[in-house]
Amino acid sequence: MPVSNNRLRRSRLSAALCLVFALSVVQNAQAARAAAAQESASTATDLDAVTVTGSLIPQTQLENFTPVTVVSAEDIQARGFTSVADVLQQSSFQTGGLQGGQTSASFTQGAEAAGMFGLDPGYTKYLIDGRPMANYPALYNGSDTFNNISGIPVDLVDRIEILPGGQSSLYGSDAIAGVVNVILKKHADGLSLNVRGGMFSEGGGDSLRVTASEGFGSADGRFNLAAGLQYETRDPIWGHQRALTREFNVDGYTAQTASRDYLITNGSARNTYVFADPSRCANVGGQFDGSEQLSSRAGLGQYCGSFLTPGYRTIRNGKDALQGYAHATFDVNDNVQLYGDLLASHEDVDYATGSSYTWWGTGAKYGYFYDPDRKALLNLQRAFSPEDIGGLGFADIMNTDRNRSWQLTLGAQGRFGASAWDWDVGVTSTRYELTEHRFARFADAIDAYFVSHVLGPQLGVNRGYPVFRPDYAAFYSPMSPSDFASFTGYVDTRSETKDDTLRAQFTNASLFPLPGGEAGLAVVVEGGKQGWDYTPDARLLQDPVTLKSGVWGQTSVSGSGDRDRYAVTGELRLPLWNPLTVTLSGRYDAFDVGGQTIDKPTYSLGVEYRPVESILLRGKYGTAFRAPTLSDVFQGLSGFYGSNTDYYRCSLDGYVPGNTTGCAYDNTRYFGQQSGNPELRPIEADVWNAGVVYAPASNFSLSVDYFRWDIRDEVDQLSADQLLLAEYFCRTGQANTASAGCDNALAWVTRGPNDEITRLYTPKVNVSQQMLGALTVSLNYVLDLARWGSLAFAGNYTNNLEHTVTPLPGDEPVDLLRDPYAMWLYDAYAKTRADASLAWSLGRWTTTAYANRIGSTPNYLAYTSDSWDYQTNGQHAGRWAPYTTWNLSFNYDATDFLRLSLLVNNVLDKMPDAQAATYPGTTATPYNSGLYNPYGRSMYLEMRYRFGQ
Structure with missing residues (x-):
């Protein structure tokens, strides 16, 4: 949108905040000193109105009723951040744990996520240049x-704006926790080339990143184009490249224990072990690089295992990525400008899950089998080694996530004649295509192989269990790579999301005069279509009768659907008098899903009060929501088995809920099915914040803000226990206080002729509630040292004061900040998080020290015991001390065109190895991988060169 011509004199507060915005935290030496020297407390300089995240109306105040944290391109480079994900995952707002490349075999191991305040990543709205990703x-x-x-x-990012708190009244669905707006560069003065190479001092993870950008313009200045390409390649980090992850925990409160690679369990004797290897593991001693040996577990028995199997998985993904970006404008005349933006990404992510997820056992097909010679029910379990695989071992069977995405926007913007009305009309189209290329063991082939080579022909049935007389010597034997290849391969799951939006905005920043300035109005109308399709390889889908798939040990669920959506947004900014400004915003969203409309209005009221020019008091109250996602609605049907109390049948025998001990149906097995639910309602939230900004001088600002959320109707899988309880109330005619209505409860519990449960259906439902309160603090200070240069300090701090979850109606709230078991169960919360940087600029040199601090978290014993007082083998449940890592960067402007940089991240080589003492010796990852990693120190050399300027 064209910049407003409205100019206002700025106060000391806005001057200081403008400096913070321009510097963010760290600028190059000349810019920092010049800004500090020129912006004195008494200086009044004209400032053009700009549009900031959190408002649709251009304004001269860079701080308003809700705080915005800005991370500039200079910040990203100076603090050593390696990606946009790195920026957000180290943000002080990221107090919750995350799944990703460091968590082997997670659902989305190939992706990188971030959230805010311990809420799920899906509660944060992500924008690229103001348009949804x-x-x-x-x-x-x-x-x-x-x-x-x-x-x-990341090299093409101009800045990242982080806006905490509910923002649905401006940005619609998903903006409950906040909004992240990534602003890409719009100008490039000639050709620039950036080259960065990196390595880890502990090994693995070598990387290279090359970025080229160029700017073009026509002779008359009417056409301008900025374009860039970024290529990055990165090696994975393997578990064996770190002492903490190369083997099972050596520092645990129990003895180190080997993996159970060749194991026979005895179902007739409380699942103790049977050891039947006549060679006593000698035949397999060469497996896992010669580490396979006779092992045992106390009270259970012997088996063949290795201490080193954890090292055969990746703990950080490998990656090859290419991104391209272009921004173009063409001035048709003084009042109309055409524009276009394109961001495209092609990324392959590689990872290995290791031998813990690459094995075979009889339990998957038979449960147990009966051995007539041993007169016992037995199970066989056999892990595959790198020698079985052949070649490079697990490096030859890595999984690959192939990501292809693009976002294209075409539009026009301008002004209606000589009026104060600006307009912007554009269409945005996004696509994300994902192919999950997964290593697989094919069920029929692998079972046939072990029947042929180990189990032998079935000899009948004993008490419902198949009878086999296995060749145990063959079981305790290596296999050839050709044998391994005979039952393994790859399956491809293809999925896609799409979102097409037509958007029109009309803005008047000078609608009418008020005592405090000009009122402003913005109105937005938009509509579009969204789609989601998830199509697994057919061999991954469950058979409706056997509930087994064609891939051994794996299943998947398909789903597909689309919806139309439209929204109307309005924002009115009212400077009622000089100290006081009130901003009102409202939005109406509607989603048409299969002829059914789901709609939700939201609103907010923001207040800014400046009793003196150096103090801003601010506050906001509003509503936020999250519409049912397409996966919530269209996720396909899948089956499972479980066991619960059958409250209704127990009631027929005189038992009541809460007192079913002795009931024959207190632990009834059932067949269950689950799926998405087209009847879901939006998740709703009331959100408010209040705070103060103090800026007594242009080089200093301090802000303190409190945020509060009340989130209702969260979507969760319906509990089988809650469903059976609801059905009991309905069938017995009592008031139903459970989560499902009687019509649903009676339909979702299917019973046979003798009232036995034949099927439970547990779809996603609106049941959960969260309460969250958080305090944030931000401090910025620039000190001019005259001939010694300048110092720039910035710090951010978040303290989650309250966070409770009520999983189901009628449940007691769970305290996620003080209940150690819940803190882990709900993504490993840290109550506090902080970051700080100090930059010293002198001449052509800039040196930056950056610290990131994770507050105390419960240790593993506290989690497993659900107690702060538990102790065993000399180790105590409790909390880990705060965990701080340091980055250090050196930047030298060798010429006006060339910058050379050395960046050292985690300069002290901090590792979470101290956590290992409260984990048992059976653990392969003796630290909380949701919050910490064992990557250690990394070093990067970077060159940035601008040609011919």
């Missing part, structure tokens, strides 16, 4: 829609 087609934690922020070219 394409959703990732696969589901976070197997159930939730989110954004993969891996494909944004």
